[in-house]
Amino acid sequence: MKKSHPIRRVVLATAATVSGIVLLLSLKPASDPASASAAGGAAPQQSAAAQESPQGGASNAQSGSVTGDVVKTQYGPVQVCITMNGGKITKAEAVQAPSGGTSDQKTELAVPRLNRAAVAAQSADIDAVSGATYTSGGYKQSLQSALDKAKSAGGGAASAPSSPAGGGAAAQARTVTGEVAKTQYGPVQVRITVNGGKITKSEAVQAPSGGRSSEVTNDAVPKLDQEAVAAGSADIDAVSGATYTSGGYKESLQSALDKAGG
Incomplete structure:
Protein backbone atom coordinates (compact mmCIF):
# COMPACT_ATOMS: atom_id res chain seq x y z
CA MET A 1 0.00 0.00 0.00
CA LYS A 2 2.88 2.35 0.66
CA LYS A 3 4.13 1.93 -2.93
CA SER A 4 0.85 3.15 -4.38
CA HIS A 5 1.18 6.66 -2.99
CA PRO A 6 4.04 7.76 -5.35
CA ILE A 7 2.06 6.49 -8.36
CA ARG A 8 -0.95 8.50 -7.33
CA ARG A 9 1.23 11.56 -6.99
CA VAL A 10 2.65 11.07 -10.47
CA VAL A 11 -0.82 10.64 -11.94
CA LEU A 12 -2.11 13.71 -10.18
CA ALA A 13 0.92 15.76 -11.28
CA THR A 14 0.54 14.63 -14.88
CA ALA A 15 -3.15 15.45 -14.86
CA ALA A 16 -2.45 18.90 -13.46
CA THR A 17 0.20 19.54 -16.12
CA VAL A 18 -2.11 18.48 -18.94
CA SER A 19 -4.90 20.63 -17.58
CA GLY A 20 -2.56 23.62 -17.44
CA ILE A 21 -1.44 23.12 -21.04
CA VAL A 22 -5.04 22.79 -22.23
CA LEU A 23 -5.98 25.94 -20.37
CA LEU A 24 -3.10 27.88 -21.90
CA LEU A 25 -3.96 26.67 -25.39
CA SER A 26 -7.59 27.65 -24.94
CA LEU A 27 -6.61 31.19 -23.86
CA LYS A 28 -4.00 31.85 -26.59
CA PRO A 29 -6.22 31.74 -29.74
CA ALA A 30 -8.65 34.20 -28.13
CA SER A 31 -6.22 37.07 -28.77
CA ASP A 32 -4.95 35.92 -32.16
CA PRO A 33 -8.22 36.08 -34.13
CA ALA A 34 -8.90 39.55 -32.75
CA SER A 35 -5.53 40.84 -33.86
CA ALA A 36 -5.86 39.06 -37.19
CA SER A 37 -9.30 40.57 -37.84
CA ALA A 38 -8.01 44.02 -36.94
CA ALA A 39 -5.14 43.65 -39.37
CA GLY A 40 -7.45 42.25 -42.03
CA GLY A 41 -9.86 45.18 -41.62
CA ALA A 42 -7.17 47.82 -41.94
CA ALA A 43 -5.70 46.48 -45.19
CA PRO A 44 -8.89 46.81 -47.33
CA GLN A 45 -9.42 50.39 -46.12
CA GLN A 46 -5.94 51.39 -47.25
CA SER A 47 -6.29 49.73 -50.66
CA ALA A 48 -9.66 51.44 -51.20
CA ALA A 49 -8.12 54.80 -50.46
CA ALA A 50 -5.30 54.06 -52.87
CA GLN A 51 -7.80 53.27 -55.60
CA GLU A 52 -9.80 56.46 -55.02
CA SER A 53 -6.91 58.92 -55.12
CA PRO A 54 -6.10 58.56 -58.86
CA GLN A 55 -9.76 59.15 -59.70
CA GLY A 56 -9.93 62.22 -57.52
CA GLY A 57 -6.83 63.63 -59.22
CA ALA A 58 -8.16 63.22 -62.77
CA SER A 59 -8.86 66.42 -64.70
CA ASN A 60 -10.82 67.18 -67.85
CA ALA A 61 -7.96 68.26 -70.07
CA GLN A 62 -8.97 70.32 -73.08
CA SER A 63 -6.74 69.94 -76.11
CA GLY A 64 -6.89 70.80 -79.79
CA SER A 65 -7.63 73.83 -81.95
CA VAL A 66 -10.78 75.90 -81.51
CA THR A 67 -11.89 78.80 -83.70
CA GLY A 68 -13.98 81.60 -82.27
CA ASP A 69 -16.90 83.35 -83.94
CA VAL A 70 -16.33 86.00 -86.60
CA VAL A 71 -16.69 89.45 -85.09
CA LYS A 72 -17.53 92.27 -87.47
CA THR A 73 -15.83 95.56 -86.69
CA GLN A 74 -15.93 98.99 -88.31
CA TYR A 75 -12.80 98.16 -90.31
CA GLY A 76 -13.41 94.50 -91.09
CA PRO A 77 -14.00 91.04 -89.56
CA VAL A 78 -11.86 89.60 -86.79
CA GLN A 79 -11.66 85.90 -85.96
CA VAL A 80 -9.37 84.14 -83.52
CA CYS A 81 -8.17 80.53 -83.45
CA ILE A 82 -6.58 79.11 -80.30
CA THR A 83 -4.66 75.90 -79.65
CA MET A 84 -5.32 74.26 -76.29
CA ASN A 85 -3.21 71.70 -74.45
CA GLY A 86 -4.26 70.39 -71.07
CA GLY A 87 -6.79 73.19 -70.68
CA LYS A 88 -4.24 75.95 -71.36
CA ILE A 89 -3.82 78.25 -74.35
CA THR A 90 -0.54 77.38 -76.04
CA LYS A 91 -1.11 79.43 -79.18
CA ALA A 92 -3.45 82.18 -80.37
CA GLU A 93 -3.73 83.62 -83.87
CA ALA A 94 -6.07 85.88 -85.79
CA VAL A 95 -7.24 83.98 -88.86
CA GLN A 96 -9.18 87.06 -89.92
CA ALA A 97 -8.28 90.70 -89.31
CA PRO A 98 -8.95 94.08 -90.98
CA SER A 99 -6.89 94.60 -94.13
CA GLY A 100 -6.41 97.21 -96.83
CA GLY A 101 -4.89 100.68 -96.54
CA THR A 102 -3.87 101.71 -93.04
CA SER A 103 -5.67 98.65 -91.64
CA ASP A 104 -2.77 96.49 -92.83
CA GLN A 105 -0.30 98.46 -90.74
CA LYS A 106 -2.52 98.40 -87.66
CA THR A 107 -3.17 94.69 -88.01
CA GLU A 108 0.52 93.87 -88.38
CA LEU A 109 1.23 95.94 -85.28
CA ALA A 110 -1.67 94.87 -83.08
CA VAL A 111 -2.34 91.19 -83.82
CA PRO A 112 1.06 89.77 -82.74
CA ARG A 113 0.74 91.66 -79.44
CA LEU A 114 -2.79 90.41 -78.90
CA ASN A 115 -1.68 86.85 -79.66
CA ARG A 116 1.06 87.01 -77.06
CA ALA A 117 -1.25 88.67 -74.53
CA ALA A 118 -3.85 85.91 -74.94
CA VAL A 119 -1.29 83.19 -74.22
CA ALA A 120 0.13 85.12 -71.27
CA ALA A 121 -3.26 85.94 -69.71
CA GLN A 122 -4.87 82.57 -70.48
CA SER A 123 -8.12 84.45 -70.95
CA ALA A 124 -9.79 87.20 -72.99
CA ASP A 125 -9.08 89.72 -70.27
CA ILE A 126 -6.30 91.47 -72.19
CA ASP A 127 -5.51 95.12 -72.85
CA ALA A 128 -6.39 96.75 -76.16
CA VAL A 129 -3.49 97.79 -78.35
CA SER A 130 -3.19 101.56 -78.66
CA GLY A 131 -4.29 102.74 -82.09
CA ALA A 132 -6.17 99.50 -82.83
CA THR A 133 -9.19 99.79 -80.59
CA TYR A 134 -11.71 98.18 -82.94
CA THR A 135 -9.40 95.32 -83.90
CA SER A 136 -8.57 94.71 -80.23
CA GLY A 137 -12.24 94.68 -79.28
CA GLY A 138 -13.10 92.22 -82.04
CA TYR A 139 -10.12 90.07 -81.12
CA LYS A 140 -11.15 89.85 -77.47
CA GLN A 141 -14.74 89.02 -78.37
CA SER A 142 -13.76 86.24 -80.80
CA LEU A 143 -11.16 84.93 -78.33
CA GLN A 144 -13.81 84.69 -75.62
CA SER A 145 -16.13 82.73 -77.91
CA ALA A 146 -13.27 80.32 -78.70
CA LEU A 147 -12.64 79.82 -74.98
CA ASP A 148 -16.34 79.22 -74.40
CA LYS A 149 -16.38 76.58 -77.14
CA ALA A 150 -13.30 74.89 -75.69
CA LYS A 151 -14.88 74.84 -72.25
CA SER A 152 -18.17 73.36 -73.44
CA ALA A 153 -16.34 70.73 -75.48
CA GLY A 154 -14.02 69.82 -72.61
CA GLY A 155 -16.24 67.00 -71.29
CA GLY A 156 -16.47 65.29 -74.66
CA ALA A 157 -12.75 65.59 -75.30
CA ALA A 158 -11.95 64.07 -71.90
CA SER A 159 -14.27 61.09 -72.34
CA ALA A 160 -13.01 60.17 -75.82
CA PRO A 161 -9.80 58.34 -74.73
CA SER A 162 -11.79 56.00 -72.44
CA SER A 163 -13.83 54.64 -75.33
CA PRO A 164 -12.57 51.15 -76.14
CA ALA A 165 -13.62 51.22 -79.76
CA GLY A 166 -13.42 54.06 -82.25
CA GLY A 167 -11.62 56.34 -79.80
CA GLY A 168 -8.39 56.35 -81.82
CA ALA A 169 -9.93 57.83 -84.94
CA ALA A 170 -11.68 60.58 -82.98
CA ALA A 171 -8.47 61.46 -81.21
CA GLN A 172 -6.71 61.97 -84.55
CA ALA A 173 -9.16 64.63 -85.77
CA ARG A 174 -7.66 68.11 -85.65
CA THR A 175 -8.02 71.53 -87.21
CA VAL A 176 -5.14 73.24 -88.99
CA THR A 177 -5.04 76.74 -90.46
CA GLY A 178 -2.86 77.45 -93.47
CA GLU A 179 -0.70 80.50 -94.08
CA VAL A 180 -2.25 83.66 -95.47
CA ALA A 181 -1.85 83.85 -99.25
CA LYS A 182 -1.85 87.42 -100.56
CA THR A 183 -3.57 87.91 -103.91
CA GLN A 184 -4.22 90.88 -106.17
CA TYR A 185 -7.72 91.27 -104.70
CA GLY A 186 -7.03 90.46 -101.06
CA PRO A 187 -5.75 87.80 -98.66
CA VAL A 188 -6.91 84.19 -98.74
CA GLN A 189 -6.53 81.78 -95.84
CA VAL A 190 -7.83 78.24 -95.53
CA ARG A 191 -8.58 76.12 -92.48
CA ILE A 192 -9.04 72.36 -92.72
CA THR A 193 -10.17 69.59 -90.41
CA VAL A 194 -8.21 66.36 -90.81
CA SER A 233 -5.26 67.52 -101.52
CA ALA A 234 -4.49 70.96 -102.95
CA ASP A 235 -4.54 69.55 -106.48
CA ILE A 236 -7.89 71.13 -107.37
CA ASP A 237 -9.14 73.07 -110.38
CA ALA A 238 -9.46 76.84 -110.29
CA VAL A 239 -13.00 78.22 -110.40
CA SER A 240 -13.76 80.08 -113.63
CA GLY A 241 -13.81 83.84 -113.06
CA ALA A 242 -11.97 83.52 -109.73
CA THR A 243 -8.42 82.74 -110.82
CA TYR A 244 -6.63 84.78 -108.16
CA THR A 245 -8.88 83.62 -105.33
CA SER A 246 -8.50 80.01 -106.49
CA GLY A 247 -4.72 80.35 -106.62
CA GLY A 248 -4.56 81.83 -103.13
CA TYR A 249 -6.91 79.16 -101.83
CA LYS A 250 -4.77 76.34 -103.19
CA GLU A 251 -1.59 77.93 -101.78
CA SER A 252 -3.04 78.31 -98.28
CA LEU A 253 -4.62 74.85 -98.47
CA GLN A 254 -1.26 73.30 -99.30
CA SER A 255 0.39 75.03 -96.34
CA ALA A 256 -2.35 73.70 -94.05
CA LEU A 257 -1.76 70.19 -95.39
CA ASP A 258 1.97 70.59 -94.81
CA LYS A 259 1.32 71.57 -91.19
CA ALA A 260 -0.99 68.60 -90.76
CA GLY A 261 1.65 66.33 -92.21
CA GLY A 262 -0.53 65.35 -95.13
Whole structure:
Protein backbone atom coordinates (compact mmCIF):
# COMPACT_ATOMS: atom_id res chain seq x y z
CA MET A 1 0.00 0.00 0.00
CA LYS A 2 2.88 2.35 0.66
CA LYS A 3 4.13 1.93 -2.93
CA SER A 4 0.85 3.15 -4.38
CA HIS A 5 1.18 6.66 -2.99
CA PRO A 6 4.04 7.76 -5.35
CA ILE A 7 2.06 6.49 -8.36
CA ARG A 8 -0.95 8.50 -7.33
CA ARG A 9 1.23 11.56 -6.99
CA VAL A 10 2.65 11.07 -10.47
CA VAL A 11 -0.82 10.64 -11.94
CA LEU A 12 -2.11 13.71 -10.18
CA ALA A 13 0.92 15.76 -11.28
CA THR A 14 0.54 14.63 -14.88
CA ALA A 15 -3.15 15.45 -14.86
CA ALA A 16 -2.45 18.90 -13.46
CA THR A 17 0.20 19.54 -16.12
CA VAL A 18 -2.11 18.48 -18.94
CA SER A 19 -4.90 20.63 -17.58
CA GLY A 20 -2.56 23.62 -17.44
CA ILE A 21 -1.44 23.12 -21.04
CA VAL A 22 -5.04 22.79 -22.23
CA LEU A 23 -5.98 25.94 -20.37
CA LEU A 24 -3.10 27.88 -21.90
CA LEU A 25 -3.96 26.67 -25.39
CA SER A 26 -7.59 27.65 -24.94
CA LEU A 27 -6.61 31.19 -23.86
CA LYS A 28 -4.00 31.85 -26.59
CA PRO A 29 -6.22 31.74 -29.74
CA ALA A 30 -8.65 34.20 -28.13
CA SER A 31 -6.22 37.07 -28.77
CA ASP A 32 -4.95 35.92 -32.16
CA PRO A 33 -8.22 36.08 -34.13
CA ALA A 34 -8.90 39.55 -32.75
CA SER A 35 -5.53 40.84 -33.86
CA ALA A 36 -5.86 39.06 -37.19
CA SER A 37 -9.30 40.57 -37.84
CA ALA A 38 -8.01 44.02 -36.94
CA ALA A 39 -5.14 43.65 -39.37
CA GLY A 40 -7.45 42.25 -42.03
CA GLY A 41 -9.86 45.18 -41.62
CA ALA A 42 -7.17 47.82 -41.94
CA ALA A 43 -5.70 46.48 -45.19
CA PRO A 44 -8.89 46.81 -47.33
CA GLN A 45 -9.42 50.39 -46.12
CA GLN A 46 -5.94 51.39 -47.25
CA SER A 47 -6.29 49.73 -50.66
CA ALA A 48 -9.66 51.44 -51.20
CA ALA A 49 -8.12 54.80 -50.46
CA ALA A 50 -5.30 54.06 -52.87
CA GLN A 51 -7.80 53.27 -55.60
CA GLU A 52 -9.80 56.46 -55.02
CA SER A 53 -6.91 58.92 -55.12
CA PRO A 54 -6.10 58.56 -58.86
CA GLN A 55 -9.76 59.15 -59.70
CA GLY A 56 -9.93 62.22 -57.52
CA GLY A 57 -6.83 63.63 -59.22
CA ALA A 58 -8.16 63.22 -62.77
CA SER A 59 -8.86 66.42 -64.70
CA ASN A 60 -10.82 67.18 -67.85
CA ALA A 61 -7.96 68.26 -70.07
CA GLN A 62 -8.97 70.32 -73.08
CA SER A 63 -6.74 69.94 -76.11
CA GLY A 64 -6.89 70.80 -79.79
CA SER A 65 -7.63 73.83 -81.95
CA VAL A 66 -10.78 75.90 -81.51
CA THR A 67 -11.89 78.80 -83.70
CA GLY A 68 -13.98 81.60 -82.27
CA ASP A 69 -16.90 83.35 -83.94
CA VAL A 70 -16.33 86.00 -86.60
CA VAL A 71 -16.69 89.45 -85.09
CA LYS A 72 -17.53 92.27 -87.47
CA THR A 73 -15.83 95.56 -86.69
CA GLN A 74 -15.93 98.99 -88.31
CA TYR A 75 -12.80 98.16 -90.31
CA GLY A 76 -13.41 94.50 -91.09
CA PRO A 77 -14.00 91.04 -89.56
CA VAL A 78 -11.86 89.60 -86.79
CA GLN A 79 -11.66 85.90 -85.96
CA VAL A 80 -9.37 84.14 -83.52
CA CYS A 81 -8.17 80.53 -83.45
CA ILE A 82 -6.58 79.11 -80.30
CA THR A 83 -4.66 75.90 -79.65
CA MET A 84 -5.32 74.26 -76.29
CA ASN A 85 -3.21 71.70 -74.45
CA GLY A 86 -4.26 70.39 -71.07
CA GLY A 87 -6.79 73.19 -70.68
CA LYS A 88 -4.24 75.95 -71.36
CA ILE A 89 -3.82 78.25 -74.35
CA THR A 90 -0.54 77.38 -76.04
CA LYS A 91 -1.11 79.43 -79.18
CA ALA A 92 -3.45 82.18 -80.37
CA GLU A 93 -3.73 83.62 -83.87
CA ALA A 94 -6.07 85.88 -85.79
CA VAL A 95 -7.24 83.98 -88.86
CA GLN A 96 -9.18 87.06 -89.92
CA ALA A 97 -8.28 90.70 -89.31
CA PRO A 98 -8.95 94.08 -90.98
CA SER A 99 -6.89 94.60 -94.13
CA GLY A 100 -6.41 97.21 -96.83
CA GLY A 101 -4.89 100.68 -96.54
CA THR A 102 -3.87 101.71 -93.04
CA SER A 103 -5.67 98.65 -91.64
CA ASP A 104 -2.77 96.49 -92.83
CA GLN A 105 -0.30 98.46 -90.74
CA LYS A 106 -2.52 98.40 -87.66
CA THR A 107 -3.17 94.69 -88.01
CA GLU A 108 0.52 93.87 -88.38
CA LEU A 109 1.23 95.94 -85.28
CA ALA A 110 -1.67 94.87 -83.08
CA VAL A 111 -2.34 91.19 -83.82
CA PRO A 112 1.06 89.77 -82.74
CA ARG A 113 0.74 91.66 -79.44
CA LEU A 114 -2.79 90.41 -78.90
CA ASN A 115 -1.68 86.85 -79.66
CA ARG A 116 1.06 87.01 -77.06
CA ALA A 117 -1.25 88.67 -74.53
CA ALA A 118 -3.85 85.91 -74.94
CA VAL A 119 -1.29 83.19 -74.22
CA ALA A 120 0.13 85.12 -71.27
CA ALA A 121 -3.26 85.94 -69.71
CA GLN A 122 -4.87 82.57 -70.48
CA SER A 123 -8.12 84.45 -70.95
CA ALA A 124 -9.79 87.20 -72.99
CA ASP A 125 -9.08 89.72 -70.27
CA ILE A 126 -6.30 91.47 -72.19
CA ASP A 127 -5.51 95.12 -72.85
CA ALA A 128 -6.39 96.75 -76.16
CA VAL A 129 -3.49 97.79 -78.35
CA SER A 130 -3.19 101.56 -78.66
CA GLY A 131 -4.29 102.74 -82.09
CA ALA A 132 -6.17 99.50 -82.83
CA THR A 133 -9.19 99.79 -80.59
CA TYR A 134 -11.71 98.18 -82.94
CA THR A 135 -9.40 95.32 -83.90
CA SER A 136 -8.57 94.71 -80.23
CA GLY A 137 -12.24 94.68 -79.28
CA GLY A 138 -13.10 92.22 -82.04
CA TYR A 139 -10.12 90.07 -81.12
CA LYS A 140 -11.15 89.85 -77.47
CA GLN A 141 -14.74 89.02 -78.37
CA SER A 142 -13.76 86.24 -80.80
CA LEU A 143 -11.16 84.93 -78.33
CA GLN A 144 -13.81 84.69 -75.62
CA SER A 145 -16.13 82.73 -77.91
CA ALA A 146 -13.27 80.32 -78.70
CA LEU A 147 -12.64 79.82 -74.98
CA ASP A 148 -16.34 79.22 -74.40
CA LYS A 149 -16.38 76.58 -77.14
CA ALA A 150 -13.30 74.89 -75.69
CA LYS A 151 -14.88 74.84 -72.25
CA SER A 152 -18.17 73.36 -73.44
CA ALA A 153 -16.34 70.73 -75.48
CA GLY A 154 -14.02 69.82 -72.61
CA GLY A 155 -16.24 67.00 -71.29
CA GLY A 156 -16.47 65.29 -74.66
CA ALA A 157 -12.75 65.59 -75.30
CA ALA A 158 -11.95 64.07 -71.90
CA SER A 159 -14.27 61.09 -72.34
CA ALA A 160 -13.01 60.17 -75.82
CA PRO A 161 -9.80 58.34 -74.73
CA SER A 162 -11.79 56.00 -72.44
CA SER A 163 -13.83 54.64 -75.33
CA PRO A 164 -12.57 51.15 -76.14
CA ALA A 165 -13.62 51.22 -79.76
CA GLY A 166 -13.42 54.06 -82.25
CA GLY A 167 -11.62 56.34 -79.80
CA GLY A 168 -8.39 56.35 -81.82
CA ALA A 169 -9.93 57.83 -84.94
CA ALA A 170 -11.68 60.58 -82.98
CA ALA A 171 -8.47 61.46 -81.21
CA GLN A 172 -6.71 61.97 -84.55
CA ALA A 173 -9.16 64.63 -85.77
CA ARG A 174 -7.66 68.11 -85.65
CA THR A 175 -8.02 71.53 -87.21
CA VAL A 176 -5.14 73.24 -88.99
CA THR A 177 -5.04 76.74 -90.46
CA GLY A 178 -2.86 77.45 -93.47
CA GLU A 179 -0.70 80.50 -94.08
CA VAL A 180 -2.25 83.66 -95.47
CA ALA A 181 -1.85 83.85 -99.25
CA LYS A 182 -1.85 87.42 -100.56
CA THR A 183 -3.57 87.91 -103.91
CA GLN A 184 -4.22 90.88 -106.17
CA TYR A 185 -7.72 91.27 -104.70
CA GLY A 186 -7.03 90.46 -101.06
CA PRO A 187 -5.75 87.80 -98.66
CA VAL A 188 -6.91 84.19 -98.74
CA GLN A 189 -6.53 81.78 -95.84
CA VAL A 190 -7.83 78.24 -95.53
CA ARG A 191 -8.58 76.12 -92.48
CA ILE A 192 -9.04 72.36 -92.72
CA THR A 193 -10.17 69.59 -90.41
CA VAL A 194 -8.21 66.36 -90.81
CA ASN A 195 -9.38 63.00 -89.48
CA GLY A 196 -7.49 59.76 -90.08
CA GLY A 197 -5.25 61.49 -92.60
CA LYS A 198 -8.20 62.71 -94.70
CA ILE A 199 -9.68 66.18 -95.14
CA THR A 200 -13.18 66.10 -93.66
CA LYS A 201 -13.80 69.85 -93.86
CA SER A 202 -12.25 72.82 -95.64
CA GLU A 203 -13.21 76.48 -95.37
CA ALA A 204 -11.80 79.86 -96.26
CA VAL A 205 -11.49 81.98 -93.11
CA GLN A 206 -10.19 84.87 -95.23
CA ALA A 207 -11.12 85.73 -98.81
CA PRO A 208 -11.31 88.87 -100.98
CA SER A 209 -14.31 91.07 -100.15
CA GLY A 210 -15.87 94.34 -101.17
CA GLY A 211 -17.64 95.20 -104.41
CA ARG A 212 -17.26 92.64 -107.16
CA SER A 213 -14.85 90.59 -105.02
CA SER A 214 -17.63 89.65 -102.62
CA GLU A 215 -19.69 88.19 -105.45
CA VAL A 216 -16.74 86.24 -106.81
CA THR A 217 -15.87 84.93 -103.33
CA ASN A 218 -19.44 83.86 -102.57
CA ASP A 219 -19.51 81.91 -105.82
CA ALA A 220 -16.01 80.43 -105.78
CA VAL A 221 -15.22 79.57 -102.16
CA PRO A 222 -18.00 76.99 -101.58
CA LYS A 223 -16.89 75.19 -104.76
CA LEU A 224 -13.26 75.24 -103.66
CA ASP A 225 -14.24 73.93 -100.22
CA GLN A 226 -16.02 70.97 -101.79
CA GLU A 227 -13.17 70.30 -104.19
CA ALA A 228 -10.62 70.23 -101.37
CA VAL A 229 -12.59 67.61 -99.43
CA ALA A 230 -13.26 65.54 -102.54
CA ALA A 231 -9.64 65.62 -103.75
CA GLY A 232 -8.08 65.25 -100.32
CA SER A 233 -5.26 67.52 -101.52
CA ALA A 234 -4.49 70.96 -102.95
CA ASP A 235 -4.54 69.55 -106.48
CA ILE A 236 -7.89 71.13 -107.37
CA ASP A 237 -9.14 73.07 -110.38
CA ALA A 238 -9.46 76.84 -110.29
CA VAL A 239 -13.00 78.22 -110.40
CA SER A 240 -13.76 80.08 -113.63
CA GLY A 241 -13.81 83.84 -113.06
CA ALA A 242 -11.97 83.52 -109.73
CA THR A 243 -8.42 82.74 -110.82
CA TYR A 244 -6.63 84.78 -108.16
CA THR A 245 -8.88 83.62 -105.33
CA SER A 246 -8.50 80.01 -106.49
CA GLY A 247 -4.72 80.35 -106.62
CA GLY A 248 -4.56 81.83 -103.13
CA TYR A 249 -6.91 79.16 -101.83
CA LYS A 250 -4.77 76.34 -103.19
CA GLU A 251 -1.59 77.93 -101.78
CA SER A 252 -3.04 78.31 -98.28
CA LEU A 253 -4.62 74.85 -98.47
CA GLN A 254 -1.26 73.30 -99.30
CA SER A 255 0.39 75.03 -96.34
CA ALA A 256 -2.35 73.70 -94.05
CA LEU A 257 -1.76 70.19 -95.39
CA ASP A 258 1.97 70.59 -94.81
CA LYS A 259 1.32 71.57 -91.19
CA ALA A 260 -0.99 68.60 -90.76
CA GLY A 261 1.65 66.33 -92.21
CA GLY A 262 -0.53 65.35 -95.13
